[in-house]
Amino acid sequence: MKILYKVINSKWLQHPVFWVLSIYVIGDYFAISNSLQFIDYFYALLFHISLLFLVYVNLQVLIPRLLQKGKYLFYALFVAILLATTYSLHELTFELLLPLLPTEYYMVSFTDYKVLVTIFLIYLVLTTLLKLSKSWYQLQRVEKEKLSIELNSLKSQVNPHFLFNSLNSIYSLALSKSEQTAETVLELSNLLRYMLYEVGDDKVELSKELEMLENYIELQKLRSDQSTKVTFNISGDPSDKHIAPLLFFPLVENSFKHGVKGVSDDGFITIDLELNEGIQLNIKNNKGLVDDMEKGKYGGIGLENVKRRLALIYPNKHLFEVIETQTDFEVKLKIQ
Template sequence: MKRKQIIYIHIIAWSFLFISSVWLSHLSKGPQTTNEFLKNVLIQFCYQIIPISCFYASYFFVAPQFFVHKRYVHGVLYSVLTLIGLVTLRYVLEYYFFIPVLHFDNYRGHPWPVTDYVENVFFYYFPKYFIYGQLYFFAESWYRDKQLKQELLQEKSTAELAFLRSQMNPHFLFNTINDIYSLTYQRSERAPDALLKLSELLRYMLRDGNADMMPLSREIQYLENVIELQRISAKGDAYINFNVEGYVGQQQVASLIFISFVENAFKHGVLNDRDNPVDIHLTATGQAISFAISNKKNNAQKDHTGGIGLSNVKRRLQLIYPQKHELDVKDDGEFYNVNLVLQTGL
């Protein structure tokens, strides 16, 4: 459902409640003059501000603390602040607007103590509108997550097909197979290991990589295999640094999320410059995974056949890591740098 449609639904719902309160108040008061009716409408409108404020304070400020950030102390604190704010709002309306401006005294000259205001707000508005805000946030989050999962499945299928077209291209496979054949023909000791790496790479891409999330250790192993096969394909004339730092334990990461940047560096970067190698750096902690890659651009490269494409990678990140990732891409004409941070939350 579009955001504009949701706003319209909210307006209609509150308008219905407002009209209902005006009508019930009108029936309880009996016949009224036009001025009395308009005055009553304004009073009911002001009273409607309180449940509206209660509902949206619960929805925008309190519910996210409980259901998203898991900051329960903050949630309780925001709840208390909401209660104080509503009590203050009720008091200001009664004594600074109704009495001096509208000449309407709801308590007939007997002012309520503060405790009565607190009890009124806590026992009348909180059991309804405050809880409604919590329930609405929960329902909306559930529906949004369901929609994202469906969209992710569609996006993942598209991304996988594009990825396979990129990575499983004949040039890469045939060159690697030919290189392994040459190693075998020469009876090189590297041939069995190269063949094993190619087998592991294909297995991961075609079978294991179909999972939404994979252990970080498996993703690192996959990248190592790709890098090693690239070195074999370049016949030792490829300068690639791949460093892994930090703690690699039980972290889960979106499958095949890094390879797009690596493939882009190999395809459009300079690999045979000893002074400017392709630098790939991955740092892992219990809370985040940082991935950085830098390469000198090959401006003479005419192969414009892309991989998944940066736009699709960004889309996957938005779907899998909403508000939990930072992607910074810089292209200064000579070097291409990518920095990606994923919040794992372990």
């Protein structure tokens, strides 16, 4: 299929097909009888000398150098010059070139200038639109490929970032010989299975994403202080909704990372998810202690990742807000 697609979209096939059809149309339009004869095709071939000049000067010179660079006045001026030159070339073809050809046919350009200019304008406009539409299509395809590459890159950042923090937690539990170590490893295994095998698509079922999110919260509770109050409230039905995978994880992870570290007895994390015609996520947590690593460049990976993915996947269809006070940190996300 890819080979067939490349062949169909090859200019080496498109251009000959276009000109063969054009010769047939011109020959049929100027035919001297009800059925096409050799003389009609011969006349059409001579007629196309000026058409070829018109089309390819426009395609190869005027459009890329003037029109696509926004030089519209210069483009209009040179189009007028091109039309006049094409008309002159057409007349020269039948007045000078045809008498030099060893042919038994006697032909003249019996078309008046209004009809000629109309035909030239039709070809000019048609080929310009085809060129611009093809350029637009190629641009969209390139942008889509770039978008796909960037999204995959951003998605892949989530896994190592999450894994890095989770392994640190397991390491801490192992050092203290906690009985929760094995359970934590199991929870991490379930989450990694989801990340590896179920988030390959652009969108996933929201219900599955929330299930994994609940597992992640339970995993984080294992290493959190028992006095930390963690609540996760969901209102609405997620069964008929889809969302970009791993979009909520960095936000929830960030709340645990910054909200429970070094907290004595007043730590809290509140996660509220409202599902109506859109999706609204509010996460609020207290500020815990921040170590040197979090003060540096590693601290902002999660939020910047989410912002970039939102801009790429939900352009003009989301609202992302960060509210920070001396004691609390809150993020609000709305997706239409």
